[in-house]
Amino acid sequence: MNTLAEENYLKCIYHLGIDAAIVSTNQIAASLNTKASSVTDMLKKLADKALINYTRYQGVTLTQAGEKIAVGIIRKHRLWEYFLVEKLNFKWDQVHDMAEEMEHISSQELVDRLDEFMGFPKHDPHGDPIPDCNGRFKTPELIPLSTLVVNQCGVISGVRDHTSPFLQYLEKQQLTIGKKITITDIIEYDHSVALKIETDKEIHISREVANNLLIAL
Amino acid sequence: MNTLAEENYLKCIYHLGIDAAIVSTNQIAASLNTKASSVTDMLKKLADKALINYTRYQGVTLTQAGEKIAVGIIRKHRLWEYFLVEKLNFKWDQVHDMAEEMEHISSQELVDRLDEFMGFPKHDPHGDPIPDCNGRFKTPELIPLSTLVVNQCGVISGVRDHTSPFLQYLEKQQLTIGKKITITDIIEYDHSVALKIETDKEIHISREVANNLLIAL
DNA sequence: TAAAAAATTTAGACTTATCTAAAATATGAA
DNA sequence: TTCATATTTTAGATAAGTCTAAATTTTTTA
Numbered sequence: 001m002n003t004l005a006e007e008n009y010l011k012c013i014y015h016l017g018i019d020a021a022i023v024s025t026n027q028i029a030a031s032l033n034t035k036a037s038s039v040t041d042m043l044k045k046l047a048d049k050a051l052i053n054y055t056r057y058q059g060v061t062l063t064q065a066g067e068k069i070a071v072g073i074i075r076k077h078r079l080w081e082y083f084l085v086e087k088l089n090f091k092w093d094q095v096h097d098m099a100e101e102m103e104h105i106s107s108q109e110l111v112d113r114l115d116e117f118m119g120f121p122k123h124d125p126h127g128d129p130i131p132d133c134n135g136r137f138k139t140p141e142l143i144p145l146s147t148l149v150v151n152q153c154g155v156i157s158g159v160r161d162h163t164s165p166f167l168q169y170l171e172k173q174q175l176t177i178g179k180k181i182t183i184t185d186i187i188e189y190d191h192s193v194a195l196k197i198e199t200d201k202e203i204h205i206s207r208e209v210a211n212n213l214l215i216a217l
Numbered sequence: 218m219n220t221l222a223e224e225n226y227l228k229c230i231y232h233l234g235i236d237a238a239i240v241s242t243n244q245i246a247a248s249l250n251t252k253a254s255s256v257t258d259m260l261k262k263l264a265d266k267a268l269i270n271y272t273r274y275q276g277v278t279l280t281q282a283g284e285k286i287a288v289g290i291i292r293k294h295r296l297w298e299y300f301l302v303e304k305l306n307f308k309w310d311q312v313h314d315m316a317e318e319m320e321h322i323s324s325q326e327l328v329d330r331l332d333e334f335m336g337f338p339k340h341d342p343h344g345d346p347i348p349d350c351n352g353r354f355k356t357p358e359l360i361p362l363s364t365l366v367v368n369q370c371g372v373i374s375g376v377r378d379h380t381s382p383f384l385q386y387l388e389k390q391q392l393t394i395g396k397k398i399t400i401t402d403i404i405e406y407d408h409s410v411a412l413k414i415e416t417d418k419e420i421h422i423s424r425e426v427a428n429n430l431l432i433a434l
Numbered sequence: 435t436a437a438a439a440a441a442t443t444t445a446g447a448c449t450t451a452t453c454t455a456a457a458a459t460a461t462g463a464a
Numbered sequence: 465t466t467c468a469t470a471t472t473t474t475a476g477a478t479a480a481g482t483c484t485a486a487a488t489t490t491t492t493t494a
Contacts (some may be wrong), residue, residue, distance in 0.1 A: 037442085100318075105315070222450080242471075253471075253473080
């Protein structure tokens with residue numbers, strides 16, 4: 001088995017690897033709030049375990065074995081988030097830190113039974129896809145709301161920012177997963193966006209918010 | 218917050234303290250599969266944190282603060298065991314190791330909501346009482362089955378041995394929590410016991426098994 | 435394309451929790 | 465009540481994961 005620190009590095013490399021073919025030491029250090037020298041030490045260890053491909057000064061990628069572990073952790077994280085929201089009635093902005101602890105519970109059978117207990121959910125409370133017990137999942141085509149044009153419509157299906165303040169703001173504005181929205185206006189001056197939620201409510205959001213809201217067309 | 222190791226020491230001292238006013242270094246070492254010298258180191262640390270009362274060579278007791286933490290961990294352990302058995306359909310002999318990991322998940326609100334979700338259960342799958350959110354619980358008067366006499370009856374309400382082989386054996390014999398039993402015979406030679414389960418099944422168990430089965434009269 | 439800047443690694447140190455071996459203290463049997 | 469034994473503590477070492485500071489390599493830019 002792997003230590004907690006190892007698991008966190010693998011998960012981090014996986015996430016950073018989504019936007020970049022190769023992940024750098026400094027990216028990992030920034031993401032984990034640690035120092036580059038600490039990262040280097042851990043990279044050597046993970047390379048020895050054949051969980052990453054690593055050459056000095058050249059950044060890292062996950063091996064198949066490493067990716068499998070990372071996806072397993074993400075599966076657990078998202079299933080526990082779903083559990084916390086759907087079964088224990090937490091809000092979507094409260095569950096991240098708890099799931100961060102729970103994702104390290106080791107039993108494979110536990111996760112699989114939890115999955116079954118909840119009816120094999122496909123998405124966590126933030127819209128992120130939940131890998132199945134074989135680690136398979138598909139990432140739907142989502143685009144930032146900021147790329148839509150006037151009169152275009154779509155469904156809120158994910159967020160780029162998972163922090164509490166952002167999620168709380170969205171909740172207050174009723175900008176939650178599954179809601180259908182239509183762009184009614186885009187203000188040239190600051191790129192802020194006016195939009196209609198479902199059929200009634202009309203609201204106005206900043207460019208930054210629009211950038212962090214993901215839409216399925 | 219306390220480290221995982223600290224929590225395990227506190228829980229261990231609590232359990233050992235049930236049968237003895239003062240807990241010794243060697244008892245803790247045996248119980249945690251560690252060395253006495255390691256225990257001494259940790260005792261100093263816990264004493265510095267005012268979680269135990271400790272004087273060199275004199276053994277330890279928990280302070281009120283230490284006991285509160287220990288009971289909190291036991292509450293979490295037992296609630297998760299209940300969850301695993303009642304919601305995820307695990308057998309009572311499969312849940313201990315998983316709960317051992319889950320008991321260290323820190324959120325107080327999570328445990329309390331879990332408790333509520335399950336309807337505030339009073340006992341875990343092995344019959345042990347679950348402390349409420351204020352750490353209060355009462356230990357019912359239970360006696361080993363081996364102390365009963367012929368024709369005496371009672372209800373199986375707990376076990377002294379929580380290991381898988383013992384629990385599996387009990388399950389196979391239908392000697393599970395809640396079953397009413399009546400002693401039909403006690404064999405002088407080896408102190409083994411013949412008994413009737415509920416109204417029908419008649420079985421024969423060893424002295425050792427009888428010693429580890431707890432009965433409410 | 436060479437020097438400056440940025441990124442990364444190495445070297446050496448610290449903390450936590452553990453260990454072995456030796457020393458100190460307590461216990462209990464003669 | 466003293467000595468042998470058992471228990472406990474101290475001293476010093478080790479592994480994991482982190483840190484700072486210095487050295488090395490890569491990248492950028494002039």
